[in-house]
Amino acid sequence: MDILGGQAGGMATxxxxxxxxxxVGLLGGSLGMSVRRRGMAGRxxxxxxxxxxxxxxxxxxxIDELTTRPEAALDGADALVVALPPAQIRAGWRxxxxxxxxxxxxxxxxxxxxPIVAQAERDLPKGLLFIGSHPMAGSEKTGVEHGRDxxxxxxxxxxxxxxRTHPDALALAxxxxxxxxxxxxxxxPDRHDRLLAGLSHLPHLVAAALxxxxxxxxxxxxxxxxxxxxxLRDTTRIAAADPAIWKDIFTQNAPHLLASLDALLDVPxxxxxxxxxxxxxxxxxxxxxxxxxxxxxxxxxxxxxAE
Amino acid sequence: MDILGGQAGGMATxxxxxxxxxxVGLLGGSLGMSVRRRGMAGRxxxxxxxxxxxxxxxxxxxIDELTTRPEAALDGADALVVALPPAQIRAGWRxxxxxxxxxxxxxxxxxxxxPIVAQAERDLPKGLLFIGSHPMAGSEKTGVEHGRDxxxxxxxxxxxxxxRTHPDALALAxxxxxxxxxxxxxxxPDRHDRLLAGLSHLPHLVAAALxxxxxxxxxxxxxxxxxxxxxLRDTTRIAAADPAIWKDIFTQNAPHLLASLDALLDVPxxxxxxxxxxxxxxxxxxxxxxxxxxxxxxxxxxxxxAE
Numbered sequence: 001m002d003i004l005g006g007q008a009g010g011m012a013t014x015x016x017x018x019x020x021x022x023x024v025g026l027l028g029g030s031l032g033m034s035v036r037r038r039g040m041a042g043r044x045x046x047x048x049x050x051x052x053x054x055x056x057x058x059x060x061x062x063i064d065e066l067t068t069r070p071e072a073a074l075d076g077a078d079a080l081v082v083a084l085p086p087a088q089i090r091a092g093w094r095x096x097x098x099x100x101x102x103x104x105x106x107x108x109x110x111x112x113x114x115p116i117v118a119q120a121e122r123d124l125p126k127g128l129l130f131i132g133s134h135p136m137a138g139s140e141k142t143g144v145e146h147g148r149d150x151x152x153x154x155x156x157x158x159x160x161x162x163x164r165t166h167p168d169a170l171a172l173a174x175x176x177x178x179x180x181x182x183x184x185x186x187x188x189p190d191r192h193d194r195l196l197a198g199l200s201h202l203p204h205l206v207a208a209a210l211x212x213x214x215x216x217x218x219x220x221x222x223x224x225x226x227x228x229x230x231x232l233r234d235t236t237r238i239a240a241a242d243p244a245i246w247k248d249i250f251t252q253n254a255p256h257l258l259a260s261l262d263a264l265l266d267v268p269x270x271x272x273x274x275x276x277x278x279x280x281x282x283x284x285x286x287x288x289x290x291x292x293x294x295x296x297x298x299x300x301x302x303x304x305x306a307e
Numbered sequence: 308m309d310i311l312g313g314q315a316g317g318m319a320t321x322x323x324x325x326x327x328x329x330x331v332g333l334l335g336g337s338l339g340m341s342v343r344r345r346g347m348a349g350r351x352x353x354x355x356x357x358x359x360x361x362x363x364x365x366x367x368x369x370i371d372e373l374t375t376r377p378e379a380a381l382d383g384a385d386a387l388v389v390a391l392p393p394a395q396i397r398a399g400w401r402x403x404x405x406x407x408x409x410x411x412x413x414x415x416x417x418x419x420x421x422p423i424v425a426q427a428e429r430d431l432p433k434g435l436l437f438i439g440s441h442p443m444a445g446s447e448k449t450g451v452e453h454g455r456d457x458x459x460x461x462x463x464x465x466x467x468x469x470x471r472t473h474p475d476a477l478a479l480a481x482x483x484x485x486x487x488x489x490x491x492x493x494x495x496p497d498r499h500d501r502l503l504a505g506l507s508h509l510p511h512l513v514a515a516a517l518x519x520x521x522x523x524x525x526x527x528x529x530x531x532x533x534x535x536x537x538x539l540r541d542t543t544r545i546a547a548a549d550p551a552i553w554k555d556i557f558t559q560n561a562p563h564l565l566a567s568l569d570a571l572l573d574v575p576x577x578x579x580x581x582x583x584x585x586x587x588x589x590x591x592x593x594x595x596x597x598x599x600x601x602x603x604x605x606x607x608x609x610x611x612x613a614e
Binding site for chain 2: 137138183194200206208213215228230234235236246248258260262264280285291298299300301
């Protein structure tokens with residue numbers, strides 16, 4: 001098994017003999033396209049439930065071969081990336097465990113990490129090189145037909161080692177995602193989930209709640225269409241994401257999301273206090289806005305690769 | 308005075324002898340560039356407080372001539388567009404009134420309309436062709452240096468007639484903004500302000516509140532920079548807008564904004580109820596998300612010109 005061969009950005013690029021991608025949607029399909037373009041695997045194998053969708057992915061160049069049978073996919077495999085929705089990743093480790101051999105590189109792309117990693121550490125055999133990954137590439141679109149072989153370039157990829165993670169798993173995942181163009185960030189699973197609750201899941205909830213508010217009794221669809229400016233369009237773009245995916249993510253990360261929502265709900269009371277007066281407190285409104293603007297400025301400082 | 312000459316999109320394009328733009332920032336400057344490119348005025352006159360900024364606007368092609376003296380600007384003028392912040396527009400009518408002659412076309416570009424229009428109808432002389440305008444073009448940038456001569460193309464422009472508005476004022480404003488490429492929407496001032504509270508001002512408040520929450524105790528600036536994805540960036544883009552402008556808009560539209568904020572604050576309680584259980588209610592979370600998504604879909608149906 002030639003795991004570390006070649007060079008990319010001063011770091012060895014991994015090469016796998018047989019890389020299995022479980023779930024070939026937008027993320028899994030883009031992963032296959034990216035790995036194949038860079039020659040990072042001898043064979044890229046798509047594992048899924050629908051032969052038609054797997055064949056579609058093969059035609060689009062996301063995988064070399066396909067199967068619906070885990071034991072066939074994993075026979076001789078030295079790498080597995082699970083790219084299913086979080087609840088399915090978490091529930092799937094137990095069935096996969098007997099098919100995984102020692103030394104194999106195993107990761108997932110779930111956007112909630114603590115439940116997935118804890119379950120993996122319970123269910124997977126010792127001697128695997130397992131680590132949780134969260135590549136923060138995405139889109140409100142879904143499906144392999146929107147996949148791209150540069151999908152992970154420039155994205156942050158958060159790796160979530162624990163005390164039980166083999167150092168080689170962290171090194172290998174770092175090299176793997178780095179070779180695909182991602183910036184590596186390392187955080188424990190629980191810190192990851194808290195950060196993502198605030199920085200990703202809460203914005204999705206807020207965008208949805210804002211559109212719910214406007215749709216309920218504020219404006220007709222015709223008024224929304226006629227008057228919505230780019231501000232509203234941008235602010236609510238992620239409300240167009242797939243509810244089936246997001247109900248799952250919200251469920252998996254419910255405690256942290258709830259905490260972030262409660263933190264958010266403290267803030268409008270300060271706005272209410274400044275607005276709800278005989279004469280609005282213009283200065284206070286400006287200070288509140290400026291506080292948000294200062295925090296927002298941090299987003300404009302995209303860091304260099306954190307490795 | 309050759310008000311209606313030429314044709315654009317089947318509608319006569321107005322032509323003014325002397326068009327005064329009071330306030331030559333992003334909106335006023337873009338207006339000057341747009342009018343000059345289309346030859347819609349013999350002279351475009353910039354009126355403001357700072358000779359340096361007016362001269363800057365002249366060099367950028369936004370105006371033909373400039374002055375800091377209202378009586379000089381308005382001498383012989385047949386059109387006035389006030390492009391100052393809402394509070395200044397509202398407060399400025401009284402001083403302008405003695406300088407305006409009957410038949411003159413007068414409008415403003417303020418993003419809050421009821422206070423501005425009500426004050427104008429109190430202070431301005433009879434016989435003017437006055438109507439409030441709100442061209443919904445904008446940016447988190449400010450200043451004439453970001454102005455463009457296609458700034459209003461494709462933007463909605465809301466005209467806010469009242470029972471006191473002369474029909475010729477509505478017709479002239481319709482033709483004027485249409486010639487600049489805007490889609491015309493007509494709504495009474497109070498309906499405008501309610502709609503804008505929900506569709507524009509509330510999203511700005513929400514974007515600010517979301518960044519306040521994340522900045523206070525959720526993530527360090529380094530974490531924000533490292534982990535923020537496009538979802539958060541889009542959702543909070545308008546939090547980067549100028550607090551000096553938005554504190555003014557919020558102040559002018561405080562009652563409607565407060566009502567929209569209270570409508571919004573009802574919704575998270577439904578999310579809380581679905582999240583805050585021993586087992587989150589996944590189905591309810593999906594239904595809430597889907598409701599927001601349905602409302603969001605209206606924004607993708609950009610209407611044809613509403614005239």
